[in-house]
Amino acid sequence: MGQRKTIEIDYGAVDTDRMRLNMGPQHPSTHGVLRLEVELEGEIVTEVVPHIGYLHRCFEKTCEFMTYPQVIPYVDRLDYISSMNNEWPFVMGVEKLLGIQIPEKIEYIRVILAELNRIANHQIAVATFGMDSGAFTPFLYLFRDREMILDLFEKCSGGRLLYNYFWVGGLQHDIPPTFKEDCLAIIKKVRETNAEVNNLLIKNKIFIERITNIGILPADVAINFGCSGPVLRGSGVPYDLRKDEPYSIYDRFDFNVIVGEGAMGTLGDCWDRNIVRVNEMEESCKIIEQAIAQMPDEAVDVRALVPKRVKTPKGEIYCKTENPKGELGFYIVSDGSTQPYRMRTRATSFINLSVLPEISKGYMISDLIMILGSIDIVLGEVDR
Amino acid sequence: MNSNEIFDKLKSEFGDDIISLTEEKNYDPYITVKRKNIKQICLFLRDIDGLNFDYLVNLTGMDWGKELGVVYHLYSISLKHRIVLKVFLSKENPVIPSVERCWKSANWHEREAWDMFGIQFENHPNHIRILCPYDWEGHPLRKDYVEQETYHGMRVPV
Amino acid sequence: MGLLDRLDNPYEIDGFFLGTVEDLLNWGRSKSDWYLSFGLACCAIEFMAINASHFDLMRFGSIPRATPRQADFIIISGTVTLKMADRIKKLYEQMSEPKYVMSMGSCSNSGGPYWEHGYHVLKGVDRIIPVDVYVPGCPPRPEAFFEGMIKLQNLINNQAIFRKRSSMSAEELAQLEERNQKQKEYMERAAIEYENYQETLKTGGMQNPDYNGKYTINLPKIRMIDHE
């Protein structure tokens, strides 16, 4: 091993032709149908123009024709990796308009399922991020564990990916009798695999060298671009709606907000964003454990408060929760009928993606893939 | 700071441009403003100590039937307070200054509002469609939108 | 008695194994269909799960290929929007014959949940390319996908390479006719499109609406770490 030294190259004086490269929309590492128009100087990225809308499924228009309960399946299909989390802000908003108070037990069930889905989402995020960098084995490990979570969701709702489980005023079905044991088994497995993946991937020297000091996102830029979730927390801003404005019953749990610390390189680089996700899985496990311990035992009719016909009073509210990817909010405008007058989505991935051109300039084109992977977008939410 | 104090502060600075504060049941408290000085108002909200709205949560284009509108949801990460701004625009001339200079996240939001509602943003750096194809016709989220029959030889309605 | 049973005790049989070249070719093709690794929407996530450890698609002999030139079949897994439709057509055209299309999920079958109000959704991918196997579901369960996979393998297995039409059963004939019909419709559409394209070339070529020709770039200083 020789010495490290840093060379500053000023390409401004060099007179070469730049190349425009089209990446996507069917590129394997754009995580869906994203198209990036990249301008290159040699191998160095000078400009990135994202073109989105290849999965624009007219969500907001469709909602205007649907009654409130009918909207829930469409909400599932926004961020299709974390459907349970998606349903929550919408259901919460309508409940707020209707003035329904949810029984405690249902709140606990919702918290547990949302946190489980957060784990599943982060597993996919870490797995695909590893795969982008060439590590295939963690992908298989993490997907094996994700199946356990999906099995539990299937026992609850009948669906593997899209659940339609949180209903306005309650839940679709009661939880299965083995719910608690299943949760504990999942947590145990998640912790085991995390330890394994930590050794295999996260603390691997090759991986660290690959992703530190690229895609540096300073905190003020992140705030100005409206980022949220692990992207913002990776830059060291402890903004987490579960702590800042506790909704539901999150004020009863003891957990930490994970922020990036620049442990391996500069604050706000790809490694920080990734490690936030890895550590958040552990925090979610903690929340689930506490929730299971606190959850009241007596049976409750989960459909008791579900209204036959949802007719909201006139009003406009913005309802938000902390999704795995960041703050998901719905701005529901109700004109007093059974259908929303307007449903505006604050789509997390949409906003997080808009920071990509800012943070990928000046790095190699292969780094661009890693930077994109570290933002963790899902195209269903970007394009809606 | 609560919404009354924010309203008073804005009123003393901008006078007539600030129309009213509405606090009702089922409504997040919102301030209705005129469109002309929206950029100055936003810069004021962002930069003055005690307000510090450094985070644009959401920017919504609206079709209220008779007129169009834009709704801004603002949040302050350091002071943890929220406010909603509302602007109404006429259907004939839906033009409003861009706030991209204040919050970079407004860039894509405003492009989307143009795409979906046909609201034009003055001085926007890249004022093109974002979700629909670049050669799409019409603005889909308007209440009086009619789908085009074909697009590139493919039938659009069912 | 299948082939594998004979392989178990090779010393007991003396004789030979009879079959047609066509069967051999089809057997080889159907057990090694490579697919284009490409996903569209929610169904693609389910497809990723099918690919991963629990369900293990590779036991069907399917390997993902990143380029359409090497792929035998393409899985349309998710919602096809009008913006994306041109791309899918292009991908299909880039694949080399023989090629198959599998439509996964209600969205690509018929528009799915978006068929009524989705102004930007193509209502069925079979409006632009011929589809061989439809897998219903939103999203289809992995088991359903495997059913589709077996259907596709059967389709390939029964395909006639050298056989004359006169020696086919009625069922096979119908299948062949259907496929030919679909291909013919597709080719007709493609011919019209090609003519239109030639027309646009005459009038100055297609405009790239994304390019506005005024990018000014200030090159950043680049920091590189050098290992000596």
Ligand code: SF4
């Ligand atoms: S069929 Fe259902 S799961 Fe599949 S892409 Fe369409 S909406 Fe998503």
